[in-house]
Amino acid sequence: QSVLTQPPSVSGAPGQRVTISCTGSSSNIGAGYDVHWYQQFPGTAPKLLIYGNINRPSGVPDRFSGSKSGTSASLAITGLQAEDEADYYCQSYDGSLSGSYVFGTGTKVTVL
Amino acid sequence: QVYLVQSGPEVKKPGASVKVSCKASGYTFTNFGLNWVRQAPGQGLEWMGWISAYNGYTSTNYAQKVRDRVTMTTDTSTRTAYMELRSLRSDDTAMYYCARSCSSTTYCSGDFWGQGSLVIVSS
Numbered sequence: 001q002s003v004l005t006q007p008p009s010v011s012g013a014p015g016q017r018v019t020i021s022c023t024g025s026s027s028n029i030g031a032g033y034d035v036h037w038y039q040q041f042p043g044t045a046p047k048l049l050i051y052g053n054i055n056r057p058s059g060v061p062d063r064f065s066g067s068k069s070g071t072s073a074s075l076a077i078t079g080l081q082a083e084d085e086a087d088y089y090c091q092s093y094d095g096s097l098s099g100s101y102v103f104g105t106g107t108k109v110t111v112l
Numbered sequence: 113q114v115y116l117v118q119s120g121p122e123v124k125k126p127g128a129s130v131k132v133s134c135k136a137s138g139y140t141f142t143n144f145g146l147n148w149v150r151q152a153p154g155q156g157l158e159w160m161g162w163i164s165a166y167n168g169y170t171s172t173n174y175a176q177k178v179r180d181r182v183t184m185t186t187d188t189s190t191r192t193a194y195m196e197l198r199s200l201r202s203d204d205t206a207m208y209y210c211a212r213s214c215s216s217t218t219y220c221s222g223d224f225w226g227q228g229s230l231v232i233v234s235s
Contacts, residue, residue: 036217040157048220051223071160101159101219102159103216
């Protein structure tokens with residue numbers, strides 16, 4: 001059972017902007033731990049998309065951006081493209097579970 | 113270039129054990145921890161634990177859910193990490209991934225991932 005909650009799905013037309021929320025609590029995101037985001041295509045391993053709340057690894061397009069505030073974080077995709085259709089997961093650390101990394105429930109992004 | 117190459121698929125009976133390997137290349141193995149993450153069919157990602165062999169000392173941190181059944185080890189001479197899961201149950205059926213701890217931030221599951229090892233538990 002995940003302790004970070006994401007919407008099951010979001011959708012948008014090509015070129016639009018979509019956002020994915022990641023809601024935690026005072027023991028994880030609210031405690032100041034960083035949030036990281038992963039992109040996963042069917043049948044493949046996850047790929048790091050955003051680290052340290054706002055940073056993009058080399059090679060990740062700048063249409064992906066992250067933010068964090070309070071006990072929540074968000075991933076925004078601007079200028080949505082067909083190739084962005086995938087599953088997205090947030091991840092943080094929870095200090096109340098004997099020190100445990102925690103993942104979000106996952107969000108399926110559909111490009112209409 | 114960083115690579116993590118995992119062992120092949122396994123089919124096990126309930127109650128058995130499985131040991132999955134993850135061979136690293138392209139970076140200094142002992143400078144980074146390794147996380148193990150699993151994904152049941154059609155489900156989300158689940159963190160299982162972390163291991164580090166930094167400076168000759170091995171440290172581990174296991175998820176509470178599997179703590180009494182999992183052991184993570186490393187062989188620095190072959191740059192290989194292992195994850196053993198005992199007393200397998202049907203709900204352990206999943207793809208198991210190893211991932212290198214991120215280089216530029218803390219508590220980040222992985223900036224490079226293995227291709228995954230499928231473990232099927234079935235009688």
